[in-house]
Amino acid sequence: MSLGQQLHPHLPFVRRYARALTGSQAHGDAYVRATLEAIVAAPEEFPRDVDPRLGLYRTFHAIWSSSHLDDADDDGDHSDHEAIARARLSRITPLSRQALLLTAMEGFTTDDAAYLIDVSADDVDRLVAEALGEIEAQTRTRVLIIEDEPIIAMDIETIVRDLGHDVTAIAVTRDEAVREAMAERPGLVLADIQLADDSSGIDAVKDILAEFSVPVIFITAFPERLLTGERPEPTFLITKPFQRATVKAAIAQALFFDEATAPA
Missing domain, CATH: 1.20.140.160 (PhyR, sigma-like (SL) domain)
Known part of the structure; x- marks a missing residue:
């Protein structure tokens, strides 16, 4: 070979x-x-x-x-x-x-x-x-979770809160995600790719980003599809099934680069 x-x-x-x-x-x-x-x-x-x-x-x-x-x-x-x-x-x-x-x-x-x-x-x-x-120690924010699997959503929420962040909402569809984001703007979005009503977490994020800028971490069971290097693709990506440490590292790194949490 x-x-x-x-x-x-x-x-x-x-x-x-x-x-x-x-x-x-x-x-x-x-x-x-x-x-x-x-x-x-x-x-x-x-x-x-x-x-x-x-x-x-x-x-x-x-x-x-x-x-x-x-x-x-x-x-x-x-x-x-x-x-x-x-x-x-x-x-x-x-x-x-x-x-x-x-x-x-x-x-x-x-x-x-x-x-x-x-x-x-x-x-x-x-x-x-x-x-x-x-x-x-230097990054605290409000997090919107877009995830239609209850157990996974609860696990992510626990990790997020353990890191000292607040959870604004847990949305299970594209429309709900956009509505929740508009109601209380998050400082970070964690989004599954496939949602409950066959809508797309990617489309939900696009709708949100059309209104305001926010760092996003995508969660998917098929990361290779979003890591081709051939088109605009996510910067931060977590693979399912994930380890708690993986989510913590991704959140920390996404917020590290976020202007909203930049030091004065």
Whole structure:
């Protein structure tokens, strides 16, 4: 099997990670393209002594580490999301966020995360704790949950409240979601893709975003469909069935980039 064939199944998930890390589909996908270009240009440098997924993320991290600090200094070429993030970097480092996302969202073990970001396993545990503590301490908001499965909705509500956020409503259809959002504007939306009346959570979010800007995290059992890199797609995505830590990490990262919670 060729290297390209080995890496292909992992591309949607490295896109998910890159988007969450940068807070932008465009920037995240650009880093993934740069990673693939680097692999094509020098395939002999691709790590062959580890699983292809680990090698892919390791190569991504080499690209990220060598470029993102320079990007942050370029005042003429970065998104509003990045500008907001830079205002917070004094309180939480990119390395901390990487450790959190790799373990909680991407499901890597502590040892694998340590390999990917070139630190010890003990350092990964410390960085994850630091990331959760710092991000959760500086982001509090009101959350609209769009989810038609009662047990899942209750679980999400518990996680959201445990993080110190308020829940404005739990909506089960597109129309209800839009109505609830207009009644009390949330600071974050958590949206399932398929809703109770066969309406779409994506359409509900589009309707809401047409009225005001708000960060959104989508929840889906089929993440590959929204991680192609070929069209406008979600920046933050949680895969069903999810772990509580995954939801916490996604919420923290989405709010990290949200202008409404930017420090004064």
